[in-house]
Amino acid sequence: MASCGYGYSRSEVVDMASEYAIFLGKRDKENPLTLEGFRLFMKRCPELKVLKPRGLEIQHVKAFNKESVSVYYT
16 A cells, blocks of 8 residues: 555554564564554654544545556556
């Protein structure tokens, strides 16, 4: 969905971070990262912002074309 102009949800970010931590050997599959860990990380990094979904934005409009729609549905 990010390639279509949408961001990632918190749980998607945690899942991707878990996969990366497992790849690096920092975590194992039985001990993935959690949403609580995400909250603690965000507390340590106040310069990062989590945005709430809003109405249709310009990047969504730009991303809506025949090619991106066909990629999304294939």
